[in-house]
Amino acid sequence: MEIVLAFVIGGLFAASVYMLLRRSLVKLLIGLALLSHSANLLIFTSVKLTRGSPPVIGMNATALREPFADPLPQALILTAIVISFGVMAFALALAFRAYRSVGTDDLDRMKSTDD
Amino acid sequence: MILAIAVLSGFGLAFLAPFLTRRLGNTAGLILALLPAALTIYFASLLPDAAGNEPATFSFPWAVEMGILFSFRADGLGLLFALLISGVGALIFIYAGGYLKGNSNLGRFYAWLSVFMGAMIGVALADNILVLFVFWELTSISSYMLIGFEHERESARFSALQAFLVTGLGGLAMLAGLLLLGISGGSYELSVLLQKGDALRADALYIPAVALILLGAFTKSAQFPFHFWLPNAMEAPTPVSAYLHSATMVKAGVYLLARLGPALNGTDLWFYTVGGVGAATMLVGGYLALTQTDLKRLLAYSTVSALGMLTMLIGLGSKHALEAAVVLLLAHGLYKGALFLVAGALDHETGTRDVTQLGGLFSKMKLTAIAGGIASLSMAGLPPLFGFISKELTYETALEYGSWLTGVVVLAGLFFVFVAGAVGVAPFWGKPKQTPKSAHEAPFSMWFAPMTLAGLSLLIGIFPVPVSGFLVSPAVSAAIGEATTVKLKLWHGVNTAFILSMSTLLIGAGLFAVRDSIRRGLSKLTWRWGPSFFYERSLDGLNTLARGQTRFLQNGYLRFYLFTVVFAGTGLAGFTLFARDGFHWPEKVLDIRFYEAMLAVLILCGAFFATISRSRLGAVASLGVAGYGVSLIYLLFGAPDLAMTQFLIESLTVILFVLAFYHLPQFTQLSSRRTRLRDIFIALLAGGVMTTLVLSAVGIQLHDSISPYFAQNALPLAHGRNIVNVILVDFRGIDTLGEITVLSIAAVGVYALLKLNPHTGKDKEGEGE
Numbered sequence: 001m002e003i004v005l006a007f008v009i010g011g012l013f014a015a016s017v018y019m020l021l022r023r024s025l026v027k028l029l030i031g032l033a034l035l036s037h038s039a040n041l042l043i044f045t046s047v048k049l050t051r052g053s054p055p056v057i058g059m060n061a062t063a064l065r066e067p068f069a070d071p072l073p074q075a076l077i078l079t080a081i082v083i084s085f086g087v088m089a090f091a092l093a094l095a096f097r098a099y100r101s102v103g104t105d106d107l108d109r110m111k112s113t114d115d
Numbered sequence: 116m117i118l119a120i121a122v123l124s125g126f127g128l129a130f131l132a133p134f135l136t137r138r139l140g141n142t143a144g145l146i147l148a149l150l151p152a153a154l155t156i157y158f159a160s161l162l163p164d165a166a167g168n169e170p171a172t173f174s175f176p177w178a179v180e181m182g183i184l185f186s187f188r189a190d191g192l193g194l195l196f197a198l199l200i201s202g203v204g205a206l207i208f209i210y211a212g213g214y215l216k217g218n219s220n221l222g223r224f225y226a227w228l229s230v231f232m233g234a235m236i237g238v239a240l241a242d243n244i245l246v247l248f249v250f251w252e253l254t255s256i257s258s259y260m261l262i263g264f265e266h267e268r269e270s271a272r273f274s275a276l277q278a279f280l281v282t283g284l285g286g287l288a289m290l291a292g293l294l295l296l297g298i299s300g301g302s303y304e305l306s307v308l309l310q311k312g313d314a315l316r317a318d319a320l321y322i323p324a325v326a327l328i329l330l331g332a333f334t335k336s337a338q339f340p341f342h343f344w345l346p347n348a349m350e351a352p353t354p355v356s357a358y359l360h361s362a363t364m365v366k367a368g369v370y371l372l373a374r375l376g377p378a379l380n381g382t383d384l385w386f387y388t389v390g391g392v393g394a395a396t397m398l399v400g401g402y403l404a405l406t407q408t409d410l411k412r413l414l415a416y417s418t419v420s421a422l423g424m425l426t427m428l429i430g431l432g433s434k435h436a437l438e439a440a441v442v443l444l445l446a447h448g449l450y451k452g453a454l455f456l457v458a459g460a461l462d463h464e465t466g467t468r469d470v471t472q473l474g475g476l477f478s479k480m481k482l483t484a485i486a487g488g489i490a491s492l493s494m495a496g497l498p499p500l501f502g503f504i505s506k507e508l509t510y511e512t513a514l515e516y517g518s519w520l521t522g523v524v525v526l527a528g529l530f531f532v533f534v535a536g537a538v539g540v541a542p543f544w545g546k547p548k549q550t551p552k553s554a555h556e557a558p559f560s561m562w563f564a565p566m567t568l569a570g571l572s573l574l575i576g577i578f579p580v581p582v583s584g585f586l587v588s589p590a591v592s593a594a595i596g597e598a599t600t601v602k603l604k605l606w607h608g609v610n611t612a613f614i615l616s617m618s619t620l621l622i623g624a625g626l627f628a629v630r631d632s633i634r635r636g637l638s639k640l641t642w643r644w645g646p647s648f649f650y651e652r653s654l655d656g657l658n659t660l661a662r663g664q665t666r667f668l669q670n671g672y673l674r675f676y677l678f679t680v681v682f683a684g685t686g687l688a689g690f691t692l693f694a695r696d697g698f699h700w701p702e703k704v705l706d707i708r709f710y711e712a713m714l715a716v717l718i719l720c721g722a723f724f725a726t727i728s729r730s731r732l733g734a735v736a737s738l739g740v741a742g743y744g745v746s747l748i749y750l751l752f753g754a755p756d757l758a759m760t761q762f763l764i765e766s767l768t769v770i771l772f773v774l775a776f777y778h779l780p781q782f783t784q785l786s787s788r789r790t791r792l793r794d795i796f797i798a799l800l801a802g803g804v805m806t807t808l809v810l811s812a813v814g815i816q817l818h819d820s821i822s823p824y825f826a827q828n829a830l831p832l833a834h835g836r837n838i839v840n841v842i843l844v845d846f847r848g849i850d851t852l853g854e855i856t857v858l859s860i861a862a863v864g865v866y867a868l869l870k871l872n873p874h875t876g877k878d879k880e881g882e883g884e
Contacts, residue, residue, distance in 0.1 A: 001704060001705040001706065001707050001708075001711060002701055002704045002705065002809075002810075002813045002814075003701060003704060003707075003810065003813075004707055004711065004712055004715045005715070005748070005809070006806045006809035006810045006813070007715070007719075007806055008715045008718050008719060008748075009805060009806065009809050010802040010803060010805045010806030010807075010809070011718075011719040011722055011723075011802060011806075012718070012719075012722050012741070012802075013801060013802045013805040014798040014799050014801060014802025014803075014805075015722035015723065015725065015726045015798070015802075016722075017677075017681055017794075017797060017798040017801045017802070018726050018794050018795060018797075018798035019725070019726055020674075020677050020681075021674050021677060021678060021794040021797065021798070022674075022785070022786065022794075023674065023785040023786055024782060024783070024785060025779075026731065026772075026775075026776075026779055026782070027734075027782070028673075029772075030725055030726075030734055030735070030738055030772075033738055033742070033768060034722055034725065034738065034741065037741060037742060037745050038805075040745070041745060041748070042805075042809065044748075044749070044752070044754070044757075045809060045813065046812065047820070047822075048814075049705050049752050050752060050753050051705070051751065051752060051753065052751070052752075052753055053753050054753045054754065054755050054756075055753070055826065055837075055838040055839060056836055056837050056838065057829070057830055057836040057837075057838070058836075059836070062830060063826075063827065063830070064826045064838070068753065068826070069752060069753030069754060070820070070822045071822055071825055071826065071838035071839045071842060072820070072821065072822040072825065072842070074754045074756060074757055074839045075839050075842040075843050075847065077749075077754075077757055078756060078757060078760055078839065078843060079843070079850070079851070079854050081757070081760050081761055081764055082760070082764070082854060082858065083854060083857060083858070085764045085767065085768065086857060086858045086861035086862075087861065088768055088771070089771060089861060089862075089865050090861045090864050090865055090868075092771055092772065092775045093864070093865040093868040093869055094868060095775065095779065096775055096778050096779065096868070096869070097868045097869070099778065099779055099780070100778070104780075105779060105780055106785055107672070107673055107674065108672065108785075
């Protein structure tokens with residue numbers, strides 16, 4: 001399964017790089033969203049995958065029973081998801097404001113604020 | 116210890132100078148001069164020890180592992196230099212008070228002058244060559260600040276930068292040379308290196324080390340072809356020209372050559388390079404002086420010529436030559452310093468420095484005229500002045516090396532006589548001329564300094580014995596590396612040198628008499644391709660290169676930066692991965708189930724359609740498909756928290772995009788087909804390298820995981836059953852606080868961007884509705 005995920009990560013990364021290289025600001029933002037998916041999956045695949053056993057201690061148990069999914073990357077990804085949403089919201093607002101002020105979403109024409 | 120305090124006291128004075136100047140105004144110079152005066156007395160008190168070959172030393176372990184000691188050593192040569200620096204320094208402090216009277220930046224001037232004095236004394240007395248380098252660079256920096264003192268003028272800024280670049284680049288070369296010297300000698304202590312002369316000369320590093328050190332010394336001492344910065348440095352106030360660019364700083368290169376002589380001289384390389392460059396500089400400087408009409412530039416070119424003569428003598432390297440060099444160093448410091456100060460007084464009192472406009476001022480400026488007259492006679496080499504002794508010694512040395520060298524030195528002697536007459540005699544005698552300001556005697560502060568220097572020229576000339584015993588002998592001993600005694604005499608009898616000296620005077624006086632026609636004749640010959648032409652060209656070239664490179668690398672296109680980063684990153688990572696044989700097909704992986712594989716295909720399809728979709732909504736919907744797919748992956752592999760969060764966030768993101776689209780333009784195809792193909796290539800390359808990396812990295816565990824710690828302690832320590840939540844809110848609670856802060860800032864930012872309209876934005880909003 002790791003092999004399949006490796007291809008998913010690579011595919012998402014390729015798509016995001018292509019979108020990041022576009023001139024349109026909105027496409028760039030879509031690329032950013034794809035990039036964060038790719039990065040999160042990368043963290044997720046960096047440890048041994050486990051099916052269907054979340055790292056939660058049952059109500060009557062006192063300790064986790066093997067096997068269980070590694071909680072550490074999950075904590076990292078959880079943070080990353082939330083932060084990337086914050087970035088995305090801010091970037092969208094910025095794009096909106098930039099379009100209002102400059103009148104274009106073409107990055108090549110945003111080099112100067114003079115006209 | 117006192118030695119170190121004495122060396123560093125100049126820097127302390129630099130801090131005090133602005134406050135003292137603010138308090139005391141123009142009389143501050145008299146108070147500030149007390150320190151250099153005290154230093155002069157202190158250094159003089161060290162002379163007997165140096166003469167007895169037991170110089171005062173100071174050593175403090177600085178960076179011992181790298182062989183750097185903060186060490187000073189006051190031997191004869193160093194003390195001669197230190198005395199020149201502190202003695203002339205004291206007079207310059209007094210003089211500057213008169214010359215720059217009422218200048219609002221006098222405090223800053225004194226501060227930099229103090230820094231320079233401290234740095235220069237450091238150069239003279241440092242025993243560690245790296246400490247010497249630090250002080251050496253400090254003199255360049257203070258010189259930059261002092262040449263550019265009147266920074267409102269562009270020419271002053273240009274000259275300051277030019278002097279700094281030439282001497283600074285030379286200084287860097289010298290640092291490399293000194294390091295090579297230290298490597299081949301196994302020590303950075305001068306006192307050690309000077310004992311190892313034979314080993315150093317035989318070392319393979321000898322030639323590069325000497326070449327680099329000479330580059331430093333030649334640039335600092337304005338040797339041909341680096342001489343051009345010194346006349347331009349005359350933009351500095353005259354006290355600075357007298358002090359830095361005549362008596363002391365420009366002699367630092369000469370000093371270094373004399374200092375390192377025992378370790379490096381005696382080879383053909385040294386003899387021909389140092390001697391040859393010195394002789395060339397001597398003639399070029401003297402020749403260029405002939406055409407000048409500006410007092411200070413005249414003096415500057417003759418200083419270049421004298422520096423060339425010093426360098427040449429050190430290149431010859433015999434005992435007689437070094438004797439002549441040491442005496443010339445001292446004599447030149449005294450008479451040239453005095454002449455500069457006289458020139459400054461003339462400029463100050465008459466308003467012009469043009470020799471063709473000055474004449475007959477003796478009756479109005481008697482004291483200045485007397486000082487100038489004595490100094491110029493010393494420069495011309497008339498008995499019984501010190502300059503005469505110096506000239507005799509130089510001629511005697513030249514005679515030892517044959518007729519061609521004698522001819523060259525005599526020619527330089529003619530230039531000296533010419534300049535001496537033009538600066539020290541011509542302005543005061545002959546027909547009185549109209550000057551921009553009506554001339555009158557300079558104030559005390561401004562005639563005292565040149566008078567003292569000129570008086571010393573006379574005094575030492577008549578009584579040379581104490582100076583030769585206490586000052587010249589130890590210095591020459593240090594320069595040749597063995598104890599020796601020098602006996603200076605005013606009268607050597609009528610010998611070849613004397614006859615040459617007298618004929619120089621006569622012919623020089625003859626040349627001086629027809630100076631106007633010489634000037635007219637020579638000024639027609641001008642060079643366009645001089646060294647300063649190359650300096651300006653290379654400076655322009657450097658600027659053009661910098662502009663072009665900046666425009667290329669920082670062209671303002673975000674895509675270009677991304678492209679560079681991604682391409683370089685994947686290229687390097689991919690290359691390393693394959694070159695180092697880092698790729699391994701993963702083993703011990705989880706089996707693949709059909710529905711999981713379908714999910715993976717779904718995500719990839721989502722990503723693919725998000726990139727190719729022509730409609731904005733289609734792209735965002737595809738993005739959503741990919742996002743929900745990812746959250747399902749989380750769910751399947753034991754991460755329900757992630758799945759929930761991802762699901763929620765994905766929905767919000769899609770909604771946000773759709774809301775934003777309402778205000779944003781439609782997708783249009785902006786890039787050309789070629790650009791798109793290039794980007795597809797880059798994207799596929801990056802994705803491929805990423806997949807390969809992940810495949811290689813799966814199953815590699817470099818360190819023990821810390822996850823079991825969280826799993827075991829979540830319940831007993833934090834009383835939580837959901838380990839992921841416990842990590843976030845308890846074990847790593849502060850991190851989560853940081854995350855919340857970031858989110859709040861983003862929220863504030865979004866609010867500000869949406870709600871707060873700059874007034875220009877408001878107009879556009881109005882148009883839109």
